[in-house]
Amino acid sequence: MKRRKFDLAATPGKAAVGIDDRFKVATPLRGLLNKVFPDHWSFLLGEIALFSFIVLLLTGTFLTFFFEPSMTEVVYNGSYAPLRGTPMSAAYASSLDLSFEVRGGLVMRQMHHWAALLFMAAIVVHMLRIFFTGAFRKPREANWIIGSLLFWIGFLAGFTGYSLPDDGLSGTGLRIASGIMLSIPVIGSWLTSSIFGGEFPGTIIISRFFIAHVLLIPALLLALITVHLGLVFTQKHTQWPGPGRTNGNVVGERFFPRYALKQGGFFMIVFGVIALMGGLFQINPIWLFGPYEAWVVSAASQPDWYVMFLDGSTRLMPAWQIDIPLGDGYVIPPLFWPTVVLPGILVGLSTLYPFVEARHLKDYRTHHLLQRPRDVPARTAVGAMAVAFYLVLTLSGANDVIADKFQISLNAMTWAGRVGLLILPPLAYFVTYRICLGLQQHDREVLAHGVETGIIRRLPDGKFVEVHQPLSAQDHDGHGALEYTGWVVPKKMNRLGALGPAIRGFFYPIEKPVDAPVSPGHPPVEPRPERAEISSGSESRH
Amino acid sequence: MSTHTEHQTQQGREPLDVNTPGLTRFDIVREGARRDDIEIVHYEPQVAPGTKAERRLVRLVAWFFLLAGLVGTAFLVIYIWWPWEYAPGRGSDKWYTPLLGVTLGLSLLGVGFGILTWGKKLLPKEVSIQDRHEGAVSEDNRTITGQTIVYMADEFGVKRRPLLGISLLAGLVPIGAVAAAPLVGGLISNPHKNNQMFTTGFAPAEGGQRIRLVREDGRPIRPADVSAGGQLTVFPGIEHGISNQHADSPTLLIHLRDEDAQESRRANERVGHGDYMWGNYAAFSKICTHAGCPASLYEQQTNRLLCPCHQSQFLITDNARPVFGPASRRLPQLPIEVDSEGFFVAKSDYTETIGPDFWERP
Numbered sequence: 001m002k003r004r005k006f007d008l009a010a011t012p013g014k015a016a017v018g019i020d021d022r023f024k025v026a027t028p029l030r031g032l033l034n035k036v037f038p039d040h041w042s043f044l045l046g047e048i049a050l051f052s053f054i055v056l057l058l059t060g061t062f063l064t065f066f067f068e069p070s071m072t073e074v075v076y077n078g079s080y081a082p083l084r085g086t087p088m089s090a091a092y093a094s095s096l097d098l099s100f101e102v103r104g105g106l107v108m109r110q111m112h113h114w115a116a117l118l119f120m121a122a123i124v125v126h127m128l129r130i131f132f133t134g135a136f137r138k139p140r141e142a143n144w145i146i147g148s149l150l151f152w153i154g155f156l157a158g159f160t161g162y163s164l165p166d167d168g169l170s171g172t173g174l175r176i177a178s179g180i181m182l183s184i185p186v187i188g189s190w191l192t193s194s195i196f197g198g199e200f201p202g203t204i205i206i207s208r209f210f211i212a213h214v215l216l217i218p219a220l221l222l223a224l225i226t227v228h229l230g231l232v233f234t235q236k237h238t239q240w241p242g243p244g245r246t247n248g249n250v251v252g253e254r255f256f257p258r259y260a261l262k263q264g265g266f267f268m269i270v271f272g273v274i275a276l277m278g279g280l281f282q283i284n285p286i287w288l289f290g291p292y293e294a295w296v297v298s299a300a301s302q303p304d305w306y307v308m309f310l311d312g313s314t315r316l317m318p319a320w321q322i323d324i325p326l327g328d329g330y331v332i333p334p335l336f337w338p339t340v341v342l343p344g345i346l347v348g349l350s351t352l353y354p355f356v357e358a359r360h361l362k363d364y365r366t367h368h369l370l371q372r373p374r375d376v377p378a379r380t381a382v383g384a385m386a387v388a389f390y391l392v393l394t395l396s397g398a399n400d401v402i403a404d405k406f407q408i409s410l411n412a413m414t415w416a417g418r419v420g421l422l423i424l425p426p427l428a429y430f431v432t433y434r435i436c437l438g439l440q441q442h443d444r445e446v447l448a449h450g451v452e453t454g455i456i457r458r459l460p461d462g463k464f465v466e467v468h469q470p471l472s473a474q475d476h477d478g479h480g481a482l483e484y485t486g487w488v489v490p491k492k493m494n495r496l497g498a499l500g501p502a503i504r505g506f507f508y509p510i511e512k513p514v515d516a517p518v519s520p521g522h523p524p525v526e527p528r529p530e531r532a533e534i535s536s537g538s539e540s541r542h
Numbered sequence: 543m544s545t546h547t548e549h550q551t552q553q554g555r556e557p558l559d560v561n562t563p564g565l566t567r568f569d570i571v572r573e574g575a576r577r578d579d580i581e582i583v584h585y586e587p588q589v590a591p592g593t594k595a596e597r598r599l600v601r602l603v604a605w606f607f608l609l610a611g612l613v614g615t616a617f618l619v620i621y622i623w624w625p626w627e628y629a630p631g632r633g634s635d636k637w638y639t640p641l642l643g644v645t646l647g648l649s650l651l652g653v654g655f656g657i658l659t660w661g662k663k664l665l666p667k668e669v670s671i672q673d674r675h676e677g678a679v680s681e682d683n684r685t686i687t688g689q690t691i692v693y694m695a696d697e698f699g700v701k702r703r704p705l706l707g708i709s710l711l712a713g714l715v716p717i718g719a720v721a722a723a724p725l726v727g728g729l730i731s732n733p734h735k736n737n738q739m740f741t742t743g744f745a746p747a748e749g750g751q752r753i754r755l756v757r758e759d760g761r762p763i764r765p766a767d768v769s770a771g772g773q774l775t776v777f778p779g780i781e782h783g784i785s786n787q788h789a790d791s792p793t794l795l796i797h798l799r800d801e802d803a804q805e806s807r808r809a810n811e812r813v814g815h816g817d818y819m820w821g822n823y824a825a826f827s828k829i830c831t832h833a834g835c836p837a838s839l840y841e842q843q844t845n846r847l848l849c850p851c852h853q854s855q856f857l858i859t860d861n862a863r864p865v866f867g868p869a870s871r872r873l874p875q876l877p878i879e880v881d882s883e884g885f886f887v888a889k890s891d892y893t894e895t896i897g898p899d900f901w902e903r904p
Contacts, residue, residue, distance in 0.1 A: 034578035036672035073785070079628040087785075100628040104621060107642045172835055175789075176851060179833035179898035188900045193733035200834070200897075201786050236674055244583075248676040253668055254580065261661030268654030272647045279643005295775050295792030295828055297836045299850045314833070314868060315852045321870035321899070333899035334870050335833055368674060400853060410853055411866055 037259050038239035038252035042129045044266065049122035051270040052115045053225065059112040060214065066102050068094035069164065069210030071203045080287050088166075088291035091206045095165035095286055111278030116158050118274060120306040123151050131353075131383050133370040135238045137363075141354040143231045146224050148350040152343075153221055158304055160213040162284065166206055169284075171292025172301055175200060176314075183336040201292070241369045241486035248368075300401050308397030309390055313338035316396050316417045374443075375486060377436035381429040388428035392420045443489045447471060448479045453493055469493065579673035587666045596664070603660045610652030617645035739900075743778030743791035744876060745891035754779035755795060755825070755878065755886040762885040765823060768797040771842050775828060778888070790896040792828040792836060793876050794847070795886065796858060802845055806859045810875070813861055815893075818877040820886070825876040826862045829897045830854055832869035847873070871899055 020026045037043075070090040076083050078093070079100050098105040127147060130136055136144035159177070163170045178200045181192040197204035236250050245251045253259045290296070303311055314335065322332040357379065358364055373380040395402065396417035403410040450470035457465055471490070472480045490496050558565075558573045572582055589596040626638040700707040733739055744753050754762045756779040768774050773796040777784045783791060798806055803822035810818050818824070826847070830837040835851035845858040846865070854869030856862040862873035874894035881887045895903045 030574055031578055034575050034580050034672075036580055036670045081630050103626055104639075104642055106639045107646070110639070110643075172851065175835060176833040182898045182900040185901050189733035189739060189902065190730070192900075193731045194729045198731055198735070199733075199738045200789055236672070244671065248674050250672045250674060251669060254575065254582075254670050258661050258665040258668070261657055261665065265654045265656070265658030265661060268650050268657060272650030272652075272654055274647075275643055275650055276647030277643070279640045279647060292786065294786050294789035295777075295836045295838070297838055297850055299839065301835075301850055311852070317868045319854075319864055319868055319870040328902070328904040330901050331899055331903050332901070333832075334868050335898065338868075366676060368676070400850065414853060414867065 033254070033256050035233070035255040036236075036250045036252045037255055038237055038245075038250055039259070040240060042133070043237065045122055045126040045129050047263065047266060048270055049119055049126055050225065050229075051267045052119035052122060052274065053221065054267070055115040055271055055274050056112060056119060057218065059108050059115060060218075062108050063098065063105075063112060064214055066094060066098045066105060067091070067164065067210075069207045071166065071201075071206050083287060083290065086291060089206065091164060091166040092286070092291045095167070099287065107275075107278050110281070110283050111274050113162070113283045114277040114281070115274045116161060117283075117304060117306075118270075118277075120151070120154055120158060120304075123147075123154055124306070127151065128383070128387070132373040132380060133238075134367065134376060134379065135370055136354045137367040138354075138358065139235055139366050140231070140238070143228055143235070144354050145351045146228050146231070148347070150221065150224055150228065152347060153217060153224065155306055157213060157217045157221065158306060160209045160217065162304060163209050164206060164213060165284075165286045166292050167286040168289035168292050168296055168298075169286075169301055171201070171294075172297050173303055173307075174205065174292075175294070179335060180339040183333045184340055185330075185332050185336065201294075236368070238368050238370050245369065247366070250368075300404070302398060302401070305394070309393035310339055310343065310397075312393035312396030312399070312417065313342050315399060315414060316393070316421060318418070369486065372486060372488075374436045374439040377433045377440075380436050381433040384428040384432035385425040388425045389421065392417060392424055396421075442491070443484055446489050446491055447482045447484060450480065451491060451493055451496060469496065471496075575670065579675070580670050581672075582668055582670045584669040585666055586668075588663060599659065599663050603656050603664070606652050606656030606659065610649045610656065612649075613645050613652060614649035617642065617649060620645060740895055742892055742896055743780050743783045743788040744793075744888040746888075747780070752881065752887040752889065753783075754881070755793070755888065756783065758784060760784065763795065764884050765797075765821065765880060765886070768795060768823070770797050770799050770822065772797050773840050775838070776825065776886070790827075790829055793825050794828045794838070794840070795823060795825045795878075796840070798822045798824060798845070798859070802859050806861075809860045815861070815875055815877070817889075818875050820879045823878065823886070824858070825878045825886075825888075826856075826858065826873045827876065827892060827896050828873075830869060831864070831871040831873060831897065831899060832867070834898045837873065 068090045072090045073087050074090050074093050076086050076088055076093050076096065078084070078096055080096060083096065095109075098109055100106075130144065130147065159173070163174050163177075178192050178196060181195065182188045184191060192200070195205070195208070196202040197208075237252075239245055239250060239252065242251070302308060317334050317338040320334050320337075324330040324332070373383075396414070399413040399417060400410060402408065403413045450468035453467045453469050455467040457467055459465060470478075470480050472482045474480055555576070557577065558569070560570050560573055568585075575582055589599060620638070620641050624638055624641065625633070625635050627635060629635055695701075698706075746752055755776040756762050757774065757776065760779070762779060763774065763776060773794055776793050776795045778788060778791050780788075782788060800822065803819070803824075806824055807816075807819055810816055810824075828836045828838060830849040830851070832849065832852055832854045835849050837847050837849035837854065837856060839848040839850055840846075840858075841848065847856045847858055847862065848854070849856075849867070849869070852868050854867035855865050856869070856873050857865045861875065864870060864872060872894075874892045874896055876892055877889035878886055879889050
């Protein structure tokens with residue numbers, strides 16, 4: 001048989017044909033390669049959460065190789081001298097070993113913790129972006145609900161995670177959690193007893209939290225994130241209004257190759273920043289807290305930041321106990337309201353918001369164009385109200401530290417929080433609403449009268465007026481004919497190209513400032529110097 | 543290659559035959575995009591090939607990647623050879639974690655910025671417009687799918703044969719319960735087993751033996767061990783009494799000054815606890831009645847006990863009544879006395895429920 005000549009150049013083509021014969025991928029792959037994504041910096045916030053999640057999976061898997069989820073009592077005999085000889089749970093001892101005996105274990109543990117904090121922070125900021133730009137409107141209500149569930153599941157992931165080391169701080173948190181479960185009317189004691197396997201703390205809770213933290217919750221997160229991204233993919237991303245952009249198209253870049261490449265680079269940057277934080281910034285130094293003992297606590301015991309708002313609400317809650325005089329008497333403790341009812345209301349409000357807004361505005365159309373926050377003052381103001389509410393609670397979660405550092409009475413801090421919680425949100429609503437109206441007004445004003453030039457002219461009658469640069473031809477009243485399109489209106493002369501760009505450089509100018517033809521006091525205009533890379537022979541940097 | 547094309551509607555456009563000779567690869571790419579209703583309206587390289595600007599960008603990207611490799615190697619060297627084992631003091635092992643973080647972080651940032659510069663600066667910039675097919679959902683398809691589903695339901699015939707539906711439902715409900723039963727049944731645990739929610743380690747042993755108050759190290763306590771104005775955390779003197787197995791038992795023994803003790807005793811008498819104190823000594827549960835943290839910050843001047851978790855404050859001289867913060871119930875008081883050997887013992891167990899409140903607390 002004649003030996004066929006081997007053609008190296010044709011190999012990839014042949015392989016591709018072979019693959020398509022078997023798997024029929026060419027057509028779906030074409031659709032995948034041909035996918036347009038609009039680009040804007042604010043669309044990257046959710047990505048940070050996604051990338052942090054990947055880092056969490058990677059570092060978390062590493063940690064499971066060394067962590068022992070057991071509450072069996074052992075006596076520590078590791079290299080951290082201050083705790084040697086202390087009886088503690090195997091979970092705490094193995095967390096100490098992870099930090100001291102495992103090569104590179106501490107940096108992994110700290111990266112895991114920082115990635116968790118970043119994950120939650122990115123989720124919150126991403127949610128704010130979605131909210132304030134109206135990206136949750138039809139047809140994206142389901143994705144909004146999934147997103148807000150992701151926050152709460154991430155919250156549970158974080159709580160179960162930082163409870164695992166069974167140190168003095170997390171054990172206190174666990175005890176508060178048991179108190180919260182106990183406070184639920186009717187079923188409280190049964191629920192707590194069932195979860196802890198008897199009376200607090202029991203001997204099983206760490207292993208139960210472990211399986212929840214490493215399997216059940218991550219699987220749920222992964223499933224929801226997949227659906228979340230799948231919906232973004234099929235519904236196509238929202239976009240800002242602008243030239244050529246309509247509700248019926250997507251203007252941007254195809255996903256491959258440039259957009260995907262940028263995403264890859266961004267992932268590496270997020271990963272790198274987490275690694276830097278994990279190496280440089282100490283977090284949760286469990287060896288300083290000691291093992292959990294029911295009778296030990298220190299001042300300034302704060303949970304991770306995303307739990308602090310519930311800590312704050314618990315601190316601000318007045319001691320309103322409800323007694324029900326039936327039979328032996330029943331109690332609803334004050335702890336129930338800020339820790340069970342409040343989160344329940346928050347979940348309900350956030351998931352229902354898209355429907356409430358649509359109903360209120362009688363707007364059941366499909367929206368793919370984003371709105372600038374100023375253009376929807378009521379929604380923006382409601383959002384500001386929620387942010388104010390959240391901030392008061394979060395700060396109240398640290399009110400003992402604030403009281404201590406700023407020499408304020410602790411009780412005054414609590415009262416300030418209580419009053420602030422009632423007064424600041426409405427105030428934030430009002431102020432934000434006015435600011436939105438003001439910004440809207442200014443946009444319309446610039447469209448009608450033009451951009452302020454900064455040139456003051458004295459009229460013959462002695463009156464001073466500022467010269468405006470109109471943006472379009474004007475009618476006989478001196479009003480421009482441009483309509484507001486929902487996108488940025490240029491408000492400075494250099495936005496119109498009438499002036500050179502602002503001087504670059506933070507501490508000192510890194511290039512010669514361009515002389516501006518603004519006012520008579522300035523030196524005459526020179527032609528702009530040519531940029532270095534165009535001119536030949538002036539290359540001095542290499 | 544720089545292309546500017548008018549965005550045109552795709553309807554009625556003749557698909558291009560991609561096997562036409564003479565088509566460039568970009569023509570095929572653009573045709574593919576058009577078949578997915580994407581019009582590439584602007585496509586141009588950011589740097590002209592072979593220019594100084596291009597070479598400079600290529601060098602920059604290369605530097606980023608080489609930096610990543612260099613720092614990555616440094617990471618490996620440090621990981622392997624840096625003295626990492628923990629030792630007390632300020633040894634070089636304290637630099638291990640920061641060095642790992644910095645080298646790992648910088649090498650990842652190097653890769654990241656390299657890729658980003660490559661993508662952002664070297665790849666051609668484009669503006670493409672893709673149709674969303676908004677309102678293009680075919681009414682026909684909706685009708686067909688809807689009718690198919692309804693037809694399938696008709697085929698089942700549940701409407702005509704209601705017994706099938708009812709019996710299926712009646713059969714499935716127990717099956718569902720069967721699936722949930724092992725989970726619920728396995729996890730459920732009676733909170734009132736051995737009356738555990740209402741007893742602590744101070745409950746007298748069988749035979750009425752009173753339980754001693756002991757310190758953290760297990761030694762019993764004589765009145766002289768706590769000076770006036772002082773306080774001490776005490777535990778039941780039983781096996782595991784100091785461990786977390788008796789997380790509801792830690793108690794604060796307080797030696798009140800004379801006038802505070804008198805006030806405290808009067809308060810005790812008001813609530814029928816006249817004999818709970820011994821001399822100027824009183825003992826209160828340390829477990830906060832709010833959320834279960836140890837209420838352990840004792841302010842001598844005001845006789846207030848503060849829980850650092852949520853700042854509930856209890857006035858010790860008034861039966862540890864909550865005077866500020868979210869707690870609504872006083873800290874239970876342990877009746878104490880001194881036994882024949884001169885050590886503190888609990889007269890009986892606590893007479894009120896310890897720890898966070900719950901529904902059925904009597």
